[in-house]
Amino acid sequence: MASTLPDNPSLEWLRHEARRLQRAVRQGDPEAVTTVRQHHPHAEIALASEQFALHGAQLTMARRYGFSGWAALVRYLRVAAGLGTDPAALDESELEPADHFCSLASLRYDGTDEPPRWQMAADLLVADPDLVDRNIWVAASAADPVALARQLTAQPSLAMSKGGPYRWTPLMYLTYSRVPLGRTRDETLSATTLLLDAGADPNAGYLWCGLSTPFTALTGVFGEGEQGAGRQPQHPFADALATLLLERGAHPVDQQALYNRMFRPDNSHLELLFTHGLADADPSPWERRLGEAMETREQMWKRQIDWAGERGYSARLDLLSQHGIDTSGADLTISTFPLDPNALDNEGATPLHQAAWAGDLPLIRRLLEAGADPTICDMRYGTTPLDWAEHAYQSEAAELLRAYRRD
Incomplete structure (x- = not known):
């Protein structure tokens, strides 16, 4: 499983958190007890002791952050200590x-x-x-x-x-x-x-x-x-x-590269990586070095499949399938033009905001022709689609929106 540690984790901080959990369980704190039940593999046995041992709290913390045990978590932190950059x-x-x-x-x-x-x-x-x-x-x-x-x-x-x-x-x-x-x-x-x-x-x-x-x-x-x-x-x-x-000699299984490039429908990176063995490569040097802290290949592919399905990237799903990746569970969303071009999504933004951020010129034009209002501000930042385009350095999209305002 993949680690879910917070940014810049330290062993000292984790030890403190384990002690805090131990004290809270001993005091009968319901939230702490629930945490143990969720993550300790033998929670009821551990909780049966009035003293709730520190090693039980440490095991709970390790499992909570995606590690098999405290020793594995400590080992990862020691390896990571010389590799981190903030x-x-x-x-x-x-x-x-x-x-x-x-x-x-x-x-x-x-x-x-x-x-x-x-x-x-x-x-x-x-x-x-x-x-x-x-x-x-x-x-x-x-x-x-x-x-x-x-x-x-x-x-x-x-x-x-x-x-x-x-x-x-x-x-x-x-x-x-x-x-x-x-x-x-x-x-x-x-x-x-x-x-x-x-x-x-x-x-x-x-x-x-x-x-x-x-x-x-x-x-x-x-x-x-x-x-x-x-x-x-x-x-x-x-x-x-x-x-x-x-x-x-660069290893083709690069989880962060796949994540960074999944946001747009472009598949050129995947095509290149598949050519060099992405589908069935042996463990990478990083997978060997970091062990269970890294996400599994199954988790890596699931994220790619889920994102492609949610965004309607059918070409990406086809490409994955052609290279032996099981996409049978994908739920492909068919993109449709919004009935209301000024409706707010779950981010509090309009379709025009999102198109401006992505620099999708054909969609911007179509939305404007359908009555999208370029002066509407999103609910989170209080900014217009033009502001989004400028912040994203989508220069062509920004110029298109400026020209529309002038007209």
């Missing part, structure tokens, strides 16, 4: 220029991801071109094959070294960088090949806020996610770069 914890105002460049250039997978940050990184490099020679992580973030060649020729082991603001390897900075420097496809692939030839791990990654689904180099290449393709775009040369990594 981008939001970084104080960029205190960074020296090289680290500041790397920080600005990288997808962080939080609410700060946006094109102006990447442009700020580009501006830093324009102002100080020698930054690429400051260290290997800057050269990788800039995908500069000349600077990388100089540094790797002098010290090949730098390809495996962790550093920079996020304590990543150079390959991670390259694959998560979105800085607009005008690099060509050949320059980017050349820079990546230099790192791989020097020993860079194609399965490098980190645990975002200590959570158990690794963000790998491949995850960075494929990009996207909950913030949308405008704020967390795929790498400009995603297909070529992902192909190179896969050919050099």
Whole structure:
């Protein structure tokens, strides 16, 4: 089963929670007793003791967060301790220029991801071109094959070294960088090949806020996610770069990449991964390293199937089925045009808000023609569809909505 630990979990915090649960059970707290009954495999025996042992509370906590026992939870936390990165914890105002460049250039997978940050990184490099020679992580973030060649020729082991603001390897900075420097496809692939030839791990990654689904180099290449393709775009040369990594040993089962790319109907990432063995690959290095903390393949496929069914992505279900994934339980929702184009959904938004966020130009036009009101504000943020398009950096959708207002 997959871990359900909170962000940035610590053993000290979990020990405190276990003791708190123990005390609450001893005091007869109904909520605590219910927690034990829900998660302890032998709850009634454990609760029969007036003292309710600490190991019973620890086992309850471990099972609550998706682990078979306390020892497995502790083992995961020890493994994860050196792999976690919390981008939001970084104080960029205190960074020296090289680290500041790397920080600005990288997808962080939080609410700060946006094109102006990447442009700020580009501006830093324009102002100080020698930054690429400051260290290997800057050269990788800039995908500069000349600077990388100089540094790797002098010290090949730098390809495996962790550093920079996020304590990543150079390959991670390259694959998560979105800085607009005008690099060509050949320059980017050349820079990546230099790192791989020097020993860079194609399965490098980190645990975002200590959570158990690794963000790998491949995850960075494929990009996207909950913030949308405008704020967390795929790498400009995603297909070529992902192909190179896969050919050099990156494992095709990348749970986080599949999650990040499931929000739109595009299936190009799945097609590429299936070509390289996604359907029946052996356990990945990350699955071996993290063990039961990671979601199972069954859980991974269920999420993909459920999302595709709910969104009416029939082509995705067909693709999964063609590669031997059992989609027989899928409940395919047939997308229909809303009877009321101004009706609010469960997010308190109109269909026009959602189309603006997705940058779906044909749907935006159709909704407007059907009487959708672009001035309606959603119930959560109090913003219009234009605001949603601008926040998502869906520039074409924003321009379409602005033009409609002018008309």
